[in-house]
Amino acid sequence: MDSTNRPASQDAPTGRAAARVFLKLPIVHTSVPVRIVVEGSRQRLRPVAAAVLVLVSAGAAAQSLPGAELTPSRALKPPSRDTKVPVILQADEIRGRPELDAEAIGNVELRRGSTIIRADRLTYEAASDLAKAHGNVRITEQGNLFSGPEAQLQLERFEGYFLQPDYFFELTQAGGHAQRIDFIDENRMQAQGATYTSCPRDGSGDPAWLLSADRIKLDLETNTGVAEGARLRFYGVPILGAPAMSFPLSDARKSGLLPPLMTLDSKSGLVLGVPYYWNIAPNRDATFTPTIMTRRGLGLDTEFRYLEPSYGGRIDLNLLPNDRVAGRSRHALLFQHEGTGWVNYRANVLRVSDDAYWRDFPRAVPSITPRLLPLDLQADRALPSWGGGEWSAYSRVQRWQPLNDANLAPSDPNFVTPPYDRAPQLGLRGGGRVARWGRTSLDYSLETEVNRFVLSDGSGTSVSRPTDGMRIHAVGSVALPIDVRGAWLKPKLAFNAASYHYDFDDLPGGNGRSGSASRVIPTFSVDAGMAFERNTTWFGRPLRQTLEPRVLYVRTPFRDQSQLPNFDAAGKDFNDISIFSENSFSGIDRVSDANLLTAGVMSRWLDADTGAEAMRLGVAQRVLFSPQKLTPEGTPLTQHLSDLLLLASSKIWPRWTLDASVQYNPETHNTERSLIGVRYSPGPFRTVNVNYRMTRGSTEQVEVGWQWPIYRRTREQARPNACGGDWYGVGRVNYSLRDKRLTDSIAGIEYDAGCWIGRVVVERLSTGHQDATSRLVVQLEFVGLSRLNLGANPLRLLRDNIPGYRLLREDRNERPSPVPYE
Numbered sequence: 001m002d003s004t005n006r007p008a009s010q011d012a013p014t015g016r017a018a019a020r021v022f023l024k025l026p027i028v029h030t031s032v033p034v035r036i037v038v039e040g041s042r043q044r045l046r047p048v049a050a051a052v053l054v055l056v057s058a059g060a061a062a063q064s065l066p067g068a069e070l071t072p073s074r075a076l077k078p079p080s081r082d083t084k085v086p087v088i089l090q091a092d093e094i095r096g097r098p099e100l101d102a103e104a105i106g107n108v109e110l111r112r113g114s115t116i117i118r119a120d121r122l123t124y125e126a127a128s129d130l131a132k133a134h135g136n137v138r139i140t141e142q143g144n145l146f147s148g149p150e151a152q153l154q155l156e157r158f159e160g161y162f163l164q165p166d167y168f169f170e171l172t173q174a175g176g177h178a179q180r181i182d183f184i185d186e187n188r189m190q191a192q193g194a195t196y197t198s199c200p201r202d203g204s205g206d207p208a209w210l211l212s213a214d215r216i217k218l219d220l221e222t223n224t225g226v227a228e229g230a231r232l233r234f235y236g237v238p239i240l241g242a243p244a245m246s247f248p249l250s251d252a253r254k255s256g257l258l259p260p261l262m263t264l265d266s267k268s269g270l271v272l273g274v275p276y277y278w279n280i281a282p283n284r285d286a287t288f289t290p291t292i293m294t295r296r297g298l299g300l301d302t303e304f305r306y307l308e309p310s311y312g313g314r315i316d317l318n319l320l321p322n323d324r325v326a327g328r329s330r331h332a333l334l335f336q337h338e339g340t341g342w343v344n345y346r347a348n349v350l351r352v353s354d355d356a357y358w359r360d361f362p363r364a365v366p367s368i369t370p371r372l373l374p375l376d377l378q379a380d381r382a383l384p385s386w387g388g389g390e391w392s393a394y395s396r397v398q399r400w401q402p403l404n405d406a407n408l409a410p411s412d413p414n415f416v417t418p419p420y421d422r423a424p425q426l427g428l429r430g431g432g433r434v435a436r437w438g439r440t441s442l443d444y445s446l447e448t449e450v451n452r453f454v455l456s457d458g459s460g461t462s463v464s465r466p467t468d469g470m471r472i473h474a475v476g477s478v479a480l481p482i483d484v485r486g487a488w489l490k491p492k493l494a495f496n497a498a499s500y501h502y503d504f505d506d507l508p509g510g511n512g513r514s515g516s517a518s519r520v521i522p523t524f525s526v527d528a529g530m531a532f533e534r535n536t537t538w539f540g541r542p543l544r545q546t547l548e549p550r551v552l553y554v555r556t557p558f559r560d561q562s563q564l565p566n567f568d569a570a571g572k573d574f575n576d577i578s579i580f581s582e583n584s585f586s587g588i589d590r591v592s593d594a595n596l597l598t599a600g601v602m603s604r605w606l607d608a609d610t611g612a613e614a615m616r617l618g619v620a621q622r623v624l625f626s627p628q629k630l631t632p633e634g635t636p637l638t639q640h641l642s643d644l645l646l647l648a649s650s651k652i653w654p655r656w657t658l659d660a661s662v663q664y665n666p667e668t669h670n671t672e673r674s675l676i677g678v679r680y681s682p683g684p685f686r687t688v689n690v691n692y693r694m695t696r697g698s699t700e701q702v703e704v705g706w707q708w709p710i711y712r713r714t715r716e717q718a719r720p721n722a723c724g725g726d727w728y729g730v731g732r733v734n735y736s737l738r739d740k741r742l743t744d745s746i747a748g749i750e751y752d753a754g755c756w757i758g759r760v761v762v763e764r765l766s767t768g769h770q771d772a773t774s775r776l777v778v779q780l781e782f783v784g785l786s787r788l789n790l791g792a793n794p795l796r797l798l799r800d801n802i803p804g805y806r807l808l809r810e811d812r813n814e815r816p817s818p819v820p821y822e
Contacts, residue, residue: 087112087155089124101125108133112155116140119151130154137162142220143170146181158186167191169249171223174198174755174784178216187221196227196247198784199755209234209756209782211247223249224256234756234780247785255279258287264776267325267360269294271775273301283307296323301364311339313347318364325360332357332364345379355403359767363797371416373401389432389444396425400456420453420567439483446476449588453567466565469502473588490527494582495520496591502565517564521591523556525582535608538652542608549601554582558593558629566590571632574663574673576600576647579620584632595626600645605652618647641666655682672696679804685709685728687804701743705732705802710749725753728808730761732801746801748777752808757781761797 092106103123104110110117110124110131120135132152133139139146139153139162148165161182168175179193194216199207214229230245231238246256258275265271273291280286289301299320306312316334323330335349350365350373352358358370367373380394400418408415431445454468477494499518529550536545569587572578579600584592600620607614622642629636643663650658656679663673677691689705710727731747748761759779766772777797798805 087124089122091122100127114140114142115155115158117151117153128154129156130160141186144168144220145170145175153183159183172198172249172784176211187219189218191216191218194227196225196785197755198782206233206236207755208753209785211245211785213245218249220249222254224254225249232782232785253277253279253285259779259781261289262778264778265293266772266774268296268775293320296320296325298322310341311337313337318361326354326356328354330354330357330360332361334366343379343381346377348374348376350374351401352403355405358403359771359773362765362767362773371403372418373403375399375401383430385432386430387432387444388434389430391428391430394427394429396422396427398422398425402456418456421456423452423454425452426450441481443479443481444477446474448472448474451567466502469500469565469567471498471500471565471567471588473498475588486532487530488528492525492527494523494525496523496588497521498564498588500565519559519561519564521556521559523554523582523591523594525552525554527552527580536605538605538614541614541652543605543614544608546604546606547601548603550580550599552580552582552598554594554596554598556582556591556594559591561590561630564589574643574645575661576618576620576645579622579642579645584628590630592630592632593628595624596628596642597623597625599623602647612651613649614652615650616648618645620645620647639667643672656680670696681804685806685808687802689732689803700737701734702737703732703734705804706730707798707802707805725751727751730798730802730805746797748798750808755783757783757808759795763797 088111089102089104089109091104091108094102094104096102101124103121105121108117108119108122110122117131117133117137117139119133119137122131122133124131130152131154134150137146137148137151139151141158145168146162146165147167148162151160151162151165153160161180163180164178165181166175166177167181174197176195176197178191178195181189181191181194183189192215194213196211196213196216197207197209199209210233211227212231212233213227216228217226219225225247227245227247228243230240230242232240232245246254248254248256255278256276258277261271261273261275263271263273271291271293273289275287275289278286278288284304284306286305287301287303291299291301293299297320299318301318302316304315306314313336314334315336316332318332320330322328330353332352333349335347337345337347339345350367352365352373358365362370365373375398377397378394379396380392383391383393385391399421402416402418404416410417427447427449429445429447431443433441433443435442449472451471451473452468453466453471474497475495477492479490479492481488481490497518497520499516501514501516503514527550529548532547534545536543566589567587569585569590572581572584572586578584580598582594584594598620600618602616602618604613605615606612621644624637624640624642627636627638631637643665646660646662646664648658648660650656658678660676661674662671662676664670665672671694673696674692674694677689679687679689681687685707686709687705687707689703691703692701693703694700707728707730710729712726728750729748730750731745733745733747734743735741736743742764743766745764746761748759751758757780759777759781761777762774763777764772764774779795795807
């Protein structure tokens with residue numbers, strides 16, 4: 001026994017003496033001596049932490065503690081198990097035998113790194129590094145809590161057992177009770193006769209959902225739990241049983257069942273699907289969804305995703321081996337791939353088995369044109385720099401699958417006429433700067449292509465549309481931009497040259513003919529603009545306002561193109577980008593004649609601190625100096641002043657967003673087109689969108705979308721042990737003012753009970769003027785057991801159709817954290 005030479009008066013207040021005892025014990029796996037420090041009054045121990053045991057397993061000599069009382073801390077970080085760390089023990093009373101063991105009684109707390117053991121009584125055997133705890137035992141490891149009457153644990157290996165414990169995992173805020181838990185190591189454990197739930201218990205009965213199992217294996221390293229002999233009950237009703245069921249121990253991806261999906265479809269009947277998610281690797285996963293359709297039969301939907309350093313993509317395959325309604329096998333395939341390397345390449349393939357697939361399964365065709373499905377393969381490669389510019393070569397194959405009913409003729413307005421297939425497309429493009437003089441430079445660009453165009457099978461033919469053809473074209477420009485502070489001037493000379501060979505081989509009656517033609521069309525333009533800035537303040541908010549006037553003059557001579565084929569040209573939409581373009585057509589085959597000036601001005605208000613745009617106002621209009629003979633509408637344009645384009649957007653008020661675009665005809669004093677949208681978002685899970693769209697003589701509709709609380713508990717009602725939950729309404733409704741009917745619409749209710757979420761969504765999709773598909777989607781999500789991470793229905797349905805929609809589990813700061821089981 002060692003003693004110190006320090007005077008007792010330095011360790012205790014005047015009139016009282018302090019005793020300090022040091023016992024040397026060896027630590028297993030190390031020869032460094034350790035010391036047991038017992039500190040307290042000679043008469044009695046302090047009531048809180050009167051004794052402290054420090055087992056030092058570091059390389060330095062053991063040091064005495066400055067005081068006997070430890071300060072609790074939640075800032076401890078889990079150390080590596082390979083690093084020797086101290087074992088600290090405090091209690092009301094500690095008894096120890098030198099080089100053998102120690103016994104702590106009353107308010108015991110043992111710490112080793114991130115492991116904390118609390119109990120009424122605890123013994124520690126130094127030779128085996130074994131701690132035995134009895135009475136109100138609580139073990140905390142990396143935020144996870146285990147509590148029960150008795151536990152035994154080897155500290156360094158974290159190996160042992162716990163009898164009759166309650167357990168709680170911090171990441172999932174879920175836990176349960178077990179007859180026994182065996183700790184294999186710090187990351188793996190096995191529970192016998194266990195339950196698992198994320199619902200808090202209030203003592204009145206079973207939680208809302210409860211998973212019971214004969215055995216539960218938990219792996220914290222892979223964040224996976226596996227329940228053997230599993231039975232899932234929802235409000236006491238068994239809803240699922242399985243020999244083995246896996247569930248997550250964190251929000252990280254893991255293999256297992258996702259929430260079941262139930263749909264009531266007007267064409268397929270009751271549809272029930274249970275998705276299974278397979279986390280193959282960090283960069284690959286797959287989802288399999290077996291489905292049962294009461295009218296059509298059994299089906300299987302699969303999704304496979306992959307991501308490598310140089311490529312990535314996805315494959316979706318929906319199979320219906322025997323559709324009892326259609327009397328045949330049906331399928332849909334989506335393949336998307338993109339990669340880089342010696343060449344950059346992309347693939348987008350969408351194919352279905354039959355023409356009626358889009359109508360029977362509208363949500364299984366992820367395309368903005370559900371009746372026109374693409375097959376698009378592209379590749380490009382950067383070439384060595386030449387002529388002061390950057391060059392690249394590219395190729396493409398593009399085919400289309402039009403979906404037309406067998407009884408539709410090409411002249412029917414409902415007939416879908418597809419674009420030409422490109423089989424193939426080969427091109428070379430480049431551009432750069434060949435000279436520079438001060439603020440002036442000589443810039444150029446060039447693109448040349450060879451295209452073979454073919455009409456898709458079954459697309460129909462007419463005398464004005466060749467069945468196939470070859471085109472070689474080149475478009476290029478030379479510009480002399482001049483940039484000075486706050487202003488620019490860009491004169492440009494461009495050309496569009498094309499040579500054609502085309503065939504009319506499949507005309508009715510067998511009258512075929514071929515032809516060839518070529519043309520070159522020049523264009524001269526001058527683009528000029530200025531930019532002014534000033535500081536201002538709106539509603540006490542410092543802003544920077546810009547004023548940006550711009551003019552564009554275009555001169556293109558008229559060339560008769562009526563006898564030339566049109567493989568890819570179409571009229572451009574009238575918006576703030578196209579109004580400042582040199583050609584009224586997209587594509588190559590049509591070039592509009594022009595002798596016009598476009599003038600416009602834009603003013604922006606930018607946040608002075610962040611640069612974010614708070615508001616924008618703009619106006620633009622064209623002035624024709626001579627009539628335009630070649631137009632997308634097919635009739636000459638003689639109107640001296642074009643329609644006036646008015647633009648506005650605002651985010652001045654944080655809760656409000658406004659976007660508006662109006663096309664106004666000054667001659668008829670009518671609005672030809674308009675789009676006005678307003679969004680109000682005062683907080684999380686609160687958003688309302690209203691959009692008005694109108695195209696004169698074509699469409700006029702109103703869209704309303706929302707996500708809004710219907711009923712939310714007060715803070716007192718939202719306590720973890722309180723009953724009830726929060727209700728939210730979600731939806732989007734499209735109403736056609738022209739047809740006086742609802743078109744595509746969605747409406748639903750979400751219920752968040754804290755430990756489970758329920759969703760009921762009704763959807764109506766128009767597949768024709770007199771035809772629509774309706775379905776009812778029901779989903780249950782058990783928080784902590786089956787967390788939906790892939791956005792499958794109905795979450796994908798809500799997010800794709802409701803602007804501003806947010807998952808109930810995102811940024812839920814007001815939600816109280818559940819408490820561990822008592």
